[in-house]
Amino acid sequence: MLAAGPVVGLTGLAIAAAGGAVGAVLPDLDVRDTAHPWRERLTRAGAAALLVGALVFDAVGGAFLAREAAARGAGTLLVGAIGLAALACAARLSAHRSFSHSLLALAGFAAATHLICPPLAPYVALGFATHLVLDALTYRGLRLFWPLAHGFSARLCKTGGVADACCLVGALLAIGVAVWRTLP
Numbered sequence: 001m002l003a004a005g006p007v008v009g010l011t012g013l014a015i016a017a018a019g020g021a022v023g024a025v026l027p028d029l030d031v032r033d034t035a036h037p038w039r040e041r042l043t044r045a046g047a048a049a050l051l052v053g054a055l056v057f058d059a060v061g062g063a064f065l066a067r068e069a070a071a072r073g074a075g076t077l078l079v080g081a082i083g084l085a086a087l088a089c090a091a092r093l094s095a096h097r098s099f100s101h102s103l104l105a106l107a108g109f110a111a112a113t114h115l116i117c118p119p120l121a122p123y124v125a126l127g128f129a130t131h132l133v134l135d136a137l138t139y140r141g142l143r144l145f146w147p148l149a150h151g152f153s154a155r156l157c158k159t160g161g162v163a164d165a166c167c168l169v170g171a172l173l174a175i176g177v178a179v180w181r182t183l184p
């Protein structure tokens with residue numbers, strides 16, 4: 001949303017928020033066994049709700065996204081949808097913080113989204129990249145250059161700790177400022 005800036009208006013911010021939220025939850029498709037399954041479900045449901053909300057907002061405000069997608073043509077949309085489904089399956093089946101947390105997956109999801117709806121792709125990529133950066137700060141790290149085995153970790157904090165909470169509060173404040181600056 002901050003990348004979109006106040007000039008895009010509320011519809012633009014809704015699109016940025018939805019794309020960013022979807023991109024941010026995609027890497028953790030590889031999370032299967034978690035101590036807090038409701039947290040994962042809530043995060044995914046929140047991103048899905050933001051996407052649906054943005055599509056409704058967009059439809060009411062001139063259907064910019066729908067027209068962009070329609071302009072792609074049926075063949076391109078089909079290739080993009082198959083690509084997204086294949087990437088989601090690969091992410092779901094991969095070991096935690098391997099393929100789905102790599103630059104390859106980031107490029108793949110961004111490219112598949114671009115085939116379906118170009119305006120959403122930068123925000124999906126940005127949300128995805130933000131997730132990778134935050135995970136890279138943790139002790140566990142991630143395999144950024146998958147399929148290379150070498151892991152990457154800044155070893156600064158643990159997942160779910162105080163740093164996590166500070167990032168969440170900072171992000172919510174930034175969202176509040178972005179919306180406030182956009183309001184007429």
Ligand SMILES: [Zn+2]
Nearest residue numbers: 027028131135
């Ligand atoms: Zn992750």
